[in-house]
Amino acid sequence: xxxxxxxxxxxxxxxxxxxxxxxxxxxxxxxxxxxxxxxxxxxxxxxxxxxxxxxxxxxxxxxxxxxxxxxxxxxxxxxxxxxxxxxxxxxxxxxxxxxxxxxxxxxxxxxxxxxxxxxxxxxxxxxxxxxxxxxxxxxxxxxxxxxxxxxxxxxxxxxxxxxxxxxxxxxxxxxxxxxxxxxxxxxxxxxxxxxxxxxxxxxxxxxxxxxxxxxxxxxxxxxxxxxxxxxxxxxxxxxxxxxxxxxxxxxxxxxxxxxxxxxxxxxxxxxxxxxxxxxxxxxxxxxxxxxxxxxxxxxxxxxxxxxxxxxxxxxxxxxxxxxxxxxxxxxxxxxxxxxxxxxxxxxxxxxxxxxxxxxxxxxxxxxxxxxxxxxxxxxxxxxx
Amino acid sequence: xxxxxxxxxxxxxxxxxxxxxxxxxxxxxxxxxxxxxxxxxxxxxxxxxxxxxxxxxxxxxxxxxxxxxxxxxxxxxxxxxxxxxxxxxxxxxxxxxxxxxxxxxxxxxxxxxxxxxxxxxxxxxxxxxxxxxxxxxxxxxxxxxxxxxxxxxxxxxxxxxxxxxxxxxxxxxxxxxxxxxxxxxxxxxxxxxxxxxxxxxxxxxxxxxxxxxxxxxxxxxxxxxxxxxxxxxxxxxxxxxxxxxxxxxxxxxxxxxxxxxxxxxxxxxxxxxxxxxxxxxxxxxxxxxxxxxxxxxxxxxxxxxxxxxxxxxxxxxxxxxxxxxxxxxxxxxxxxxxxxxxxxxxxxxxxxxxxxxxxxxxxxxxxxxxxxxxxxxxxxxxxxxxxxxxxxxxxxxxxxxxxxxxxxxxxx
Numbered sequence: 111x112x113x114x115x116x117x118x119x120x121x122x123x124x125x126x127x128x129x130x131x132x133x134x135x136x137x138x139x140x141x142x143x144x145x146x147x148x149x150x151x152x153x154x155x156x157x158x159x160x161x162x163x164x165x166x167x168x169x170x171x172x173x174x175x176x177x178x179x180x181x182x183x184x185x186x187x188x189x190x191x192x193x194x195x196x197x198x199x200x201x202x203x204x205x206x207x208x209x210x211x212x213x214x215x216x217x218x219x220x221x222x223x224x225x226x227x228x229x230x231x232x233x234x235x236x237x238x239x240x241x242x243x244x245x246x247x248x249x250x251x252x253x254x255x256x257x258x259x260x261x262x263x264x265x266x267x268x269x270x271x272x273x274x275x276x277x278x279x280x281x282x283x284x285x286x287x288x289x290x291x292x293x294x295x296x297x298x299x300x301x302x303x304x305x306x307x308x309x310x311x312x313x314x315x316x317x318x319x320x321x322x323x324x325x326x327x328x329x330x331x332x333x334x335x336x337x338x339x340x341x342x343x344x345x346x347x348x349x350x351x352x353x354x355x356x357x358x359x360x361x362x363x364x365x366x367x368x369x370x371x372x373x374x375x376x377x378x379x380x381x382x383x384x385x386x387x388x389x390x391x392x393x394x395x396x397x398x399x400x401x402x403x404x405x406x407x408x409x410x411x412x413x414x415x416x417x418x419x420x421x422x423x424x425x426x427x428x429x430x431x432x433x434x435x436x437x438x439x440x441x442x443x444x445x446x447x448x449x450x451x452x453x454x455x456x457x458x459x460x461x462x463x464x465x466x467x468x469x470x471x472x473x474x475x476x477x478x479x480x481x482x483x484x485x486x487x488x489x490x491x492x493x494x
Numbered sequence: 495x496x497x498x499x500x501x502x503x504x505x506x507x508x509x510x511x512x513x514x515x516x517x518x519x520x521x522x523x524x525x526x527x528x529x530x531x532x533x534x535x536x537x538x539x540x541x542x543x544x545x546x547x548x549x550x551x552x553x554x555x556x557x558x559x560x561x562x563x564x565x566x567x568x569x570x571x572x573x574x575x576x577x578x579x580x581x582x583x584x585x586x587x588x589x590x591x592x593x594x595x596x597x598x599x600x601x602x603x604x605x606x607x608x609x610x611x612x613x614x615x616x617x618x619x620x621x622x623x624x625x626x627x628x629x630x631x632x633x634x635x636x637x638x639x640x641x642x643x644x645x646x647x648x649x650x651x652x653x654x655x656x657x658x659x660x661x662x663x664x665x666x667x668x669x670x671x672x673x674x675x676x677x678x679x680x681x682x683x684x685x686x687x688x689x690x691x692x693x694x695x696x697x698x699x700x701x702x703x704x705x706x707x708x709x710x711x712x713x714x715x716x717x718x719x720x721x722x723x724x725x726x727x728x729x730x731x732x733x734x735x736x737x738x739x740x741x742x743x744x745x746x747x748x749x750x751x752x753x754x755x756x757x758x759x760x761x762x763x764x765x766x767x768x769x770x771x772x773x774x775x776x777x778x779x780x781x782x783x784x785x786x787x788x789x790x791x792x793x794x795x796x797x798x799x800x801x802x803x804x805x806x807x808x809x810x811x812x813x814x815x816x817x818x819x820x821x822x823x824x825x826x827x828x829x830x831x832x833x834x835x836x837x838x839x840x841x842x843x844x845x846x847x848x849x850x851x852x853x854x855x856x857x858x859x860x861x862x863x864x865x866x867x868x869x870x871x872x873x874x875x876x877x878x879x880x881x882x883x884x885x886x887x888x889x890x891x892x893x894x895x896x897x898x899x900x901x902x903x904x905x906x
Contacts, residue, residue: 132789172614378783379537381533382790382793384533393801
């Protein structure tokens, strides 16, 4: 009896129920997309390792470190391996085509980053060609780079035009690997800078240090910084994860705004849903009075209302969750290489489901309370 | 009043007043169902709020960066560098630019040109509650004190303390920085590049980008950072119309690899990426949200029509036309959305007191900006809200207008 009524009631106003479900679907979809955006924001830090340290100039990232530090850091107890990377900041055709490019020490960079998977032949070809470049699979797909293509970048930090030849395309060891990077020879950068701007040769952006024992990472960071205290270029060492989180925290205000907005959409749909339920209850007050007269208690009536509200919310929620997947992949397509990883996570789905049910529950609260207070006599009077 | 397609005008109109239902009828209908009206208008208000807040934020960002530049100032950077931080100008090149005839002369024959160095340093934000302050990048700008740095930037004035003196390790701090970062208050000292810098003044740059900068003597800063080159040159034109002449002179000079922009344009370009991001994200969100609000309005209006079927039949029998019914319900829906717009805009106008501080991707430095409400945003939000009301009310109003008199009266 209870379930029959719960399933029949929404069908009495098919259009209204359909519209409410549509509204919920849109809201749950928007909520899911927003939380996926927020997660993508943190994805750089997600994929970062705690076993690697980033050594940079303590003033800020725009200041380089001398090449001579490499040997000094290598000698510090607990350092397993060290390699270098320079942020290149080149523009491919137009400024909006943004993707990260790093000039790296090709002799061992890939050893420190085992998550970049590349075939032996391509790796060899990359190492042997001074102008060679290695690009991520996602980046290659976005701009159609193929092995053997020449890619020309306009330098913003390092002036001039730079030609690279794609020698390999790397894929990721797991889903968190950043597949939108381009790696090339630090030697190529350095030799060219020696000619173009000699003052800026032999400089390294950051050193990447592999730690022998990750438990000692904090102590090792302090040791490295202590070694260069009061030198011409003091260092700041932190784990790769902390380094990446630093970037995220700089744009935190935007993340906070997106979060706030994603709660707003839930409030909007709560208003719509509560409205639907309030109207349904108002229209049926005579029925509730009849049910009461027949001997059904207030518990039954409120269960009826909660059941209807929750079932509408459940349908809308499931539809919204199902639509999140195609919407997210379309969004990722449009954004290109801006986000390293853009995938709907299980926690997003969990929150979507929870929000949909919460909306269904809260929307029924006030109408249910109203319905249980329906006075039998005055309710029945409406019938006549 | 051409709504003949909806139906036939069955009864002659007796008086003109009978032609249109009074506005009060629509208004009172909303008043009767207070909870429903409030919930629907509340949903719309939230959408209008998001819509207006996004436009206000974008406007605030634009205004902050546009106000930073001035029309007769020119910024010179290294070609293709895009930002001052990435730019480098050799001393010899700077001297060539300084000697151009288009550079204005100030009092005592001093060239109105500032050779500047712009670098980023990492500072810790002030602690909020118990969360430790996180580091963020801040722009440090070294200026040529002799060129009356302030006269090139008339919007900047000293709010507290005094200007830095040439040849000393002194800095003045923008008010947004002084508010947001540790060790930047007046009288405090800030250590970077191996030197302790005394904060001797706070500058008020009228909410422009300079509020998020730290200024010092260019020679002292270059020495401390061991940077032998300038980042950019800023000078005032003798005459604002001479811009193309000076641009040609610099960009065609084979000795110089420099790029020339009007200061206003330069700062507008700096905001392009962040502004596009805010606008695209915000507007697509409002669009998605508005679907929800339109659905809410549709549900409300359908219910309103359904509960008044008998009433509508009576009105038709009295001689009101189908078009009058249609307009009456559309008006009701528009009033509903108008209420939403008013509530939403009222909430959005409260946002004007907030400042928003984030990293600008193009300069990689912290930038504080606010929410700016102006007439065009109010008008746009109003149109946006009313469109939602119109879309939400149209089909229910159409249904009301199409009801047949006999059946409607039978329902009563």
